[in-house]
Amino acid sequence: MPESVYTVTTMPAARRPGCPFDPPAELLEAREHGPISRYLFPDGHQGWLVTGYDLVRAVLADPRFSSRRELMRHHPLIDYGDIEVPPAPPGEFLLMDEPRHGRYRKPLVGKFTVRRMRQLTERVEQITAEHLDAMQKAGPPVDLVTAFAKPIPAIMICELLGVPYADRGLFQEHIDLLLGGEATDEEQVAAYLEVQRYLAALVAAKRADPTDDVLSDLTDGDLTDEELQGMAFILLAAGFDTTANMLALGTFALLRHPAQLAALRADPALAEPAVEELLRHLSVAKTFLRTALEDVELAGHTIETGTTVILSYSTANRDPGRFPDPHTLDLGRQQGGHLAFGHGIHQCLGQQLARVEMRVAFPALFARFPTLRLAVPADQVPLRPETADIHGVKSLPVTWDT
Template sequence: MGETPHTVTTLPTARQPGCPFDPPAELTDARRHGPISRLPFPDGHQGWLITGYDLARAVLADSRFSSRKELMRHHPLIDYGDIEVPPAPPGEFLLMDEPQHGRYRKPLVGKFTVRRMRLLTERVEQITADHLDAMEKAGPPADLVTAFAKPIPAIVICELLGVPYEDRGSFQENIDKFMNGETSDEDLMAAYTATQHYLAELVAAKRANPTDDVLSDLTDSDLTDEELRGVALILLAAGLDTTANMLALGTFALLRNPAQLTALRADPALADRAVEELLRYLSVAKQFHRVTLEDVELGGQTIEAGTTVILSLNTANRDPERFPDPHTLDLRRQSGGHLAFGHGIHQCLGQQLARVEMRVAFLALIDRFPTLRLGVPAEEVGLRPETADIFGVKSLPVTWDS
């Protein structure tokens, strides 16, 4: 029997006023009590909250902690009663364990290697330049989300997967409804249905007339059309939303830390470290959920089989035992080993693509607009709700000297 654990009465969702980049203060406080806390759920289930780096990393690498959707019957903010959760649809491998997960992921690994993603750099540079040209031509002010942060990763991932450019707008709008944390259940289902219908037509088109893209390549595998739709949905949603929010929130963080912005502008060679530090500091993918498949000893506690465990990645990436002075944005920091892309078998497949996009986009933006600054007081920047899967800003008004 371990020590009596700290208890967090409910999963905190409110960030401190004026501190949009920091995790909710209650989460940071929980980590100070220790890396693992009790967390009661609204339906009465007694779960656990992991806030420490070492324990979070260990759980992500441990096959006794499941990602299967049908086991996720407990939500930290919602009481679903006796509703049974169905398994993940075919192809949606993020919510699966081995061997199902590996069957979908394995054909994709070679498509997202470091080398292949670096070969995309020139195209990312051109897409970025085109959007900066449009911003400059239109003149200040601008919403950096719609003018820059969303369209760049959207075009890149759509080209990579073979989504026609003219379809990007409506598709991106539906993906945003999945991820923004504010869509009603009715609108969410409508967006999901429309996306599935679109992807069905796209898969059929790729089978009939393959082109030079990832989705066409996958039609040569043993995946069914339904499975291809699921894989495409995961890749598009992840490729659109996470990077877009990193670009917008990352720019916000740089503008609020002018000394760091000046350092990056003066020394572009800092770009790789800057990207890793922003990933660590912001941790836009805030939480992962796992369920124990058997009794597990963790952090001096016994976690019984069938228990829901929430991994607070934003506090794990701010753990002072792993990252000294963790609440300071330091672009010269060696931030390697952060958990912003997860860890273990579910570690983000597109992380190298995201790194290329961020490195190119941040450097090009601050070079093109040396006087870039917020167009509204920082406290007026609209933040996504904590209920969103990916944290970020709704819009980022900026201006500059013409």
């Protein structure tokens, strides 16, 4: 290993209070030393940290790097010791390679097309308006996370999968435990098992009496009940948590950048580029792992077979070589191609739904409440811990003039 390789020995514990939109300083420093660094995992594994845009994108597109869960035995923050990690359960395709990955993803691709998701715009507008009405009726202050950011994506993904409305709260509660970064191991296991029990019953119900939803459509094929259960779990978790955190953190960011917010209010057509810029600027899906299936040369370094690589989306999307003035939130930015939804075969399946939800929700929120502002000092807004898979805020107290 060349002596000049920069080494990171610990992942950052927290972001800067009051302005949690930038990547952690330690990761930005690593990228300044080059697009790839050595990383020492808590269990002693010598891995790599990729922070540059071009390299992150290259690894995501390279089949020599695996997404298989059983090969990624090195957590960037936790030492699991000698625990044997099993392969992902049937249907949980995010943690699989081809051909297993394709078996589950391909039946879903046609159900999440741009055209089909845009057809849902009217329903998103209706749900958004209902929650804005409820906020207005309740009066300030409110927690935007529980009143607005969580319900919109939760309702949409539950309706797409055919989850009864009355059961939506169960998923919000258990997904929060699984992905929020604060639950104990025992609480996470219990939440996972409870969701799996529910989904098993839901799949059985859809087979017996199909309705007009994605899960019912999937029963008309060769997928087993266990596979459908795993697919439903991935869609529920991914379709809810990421968008909920983008809505809350995105609102926080806009409130902290009044000139950009004013531009969005003045020009509704800015909603589309504004969403893309917020996705790039915030990168709530912070890092992903890949494992080398063979020796791979990357930026002059050999990534040895079996080595785990951390891909930093947040620094890739702030790479000055790809995005001029990358730390500035500029809703009119012309440079596209951010990696907030990933790249390659695992690029986010529900990205078009997330875009529709955000393009509707942000302008509607600020149009309804022109004087919307934080109800607490910015540095008192509680952040999700760095152990959470998705970056965001735990709550966002807001108020407005009545």
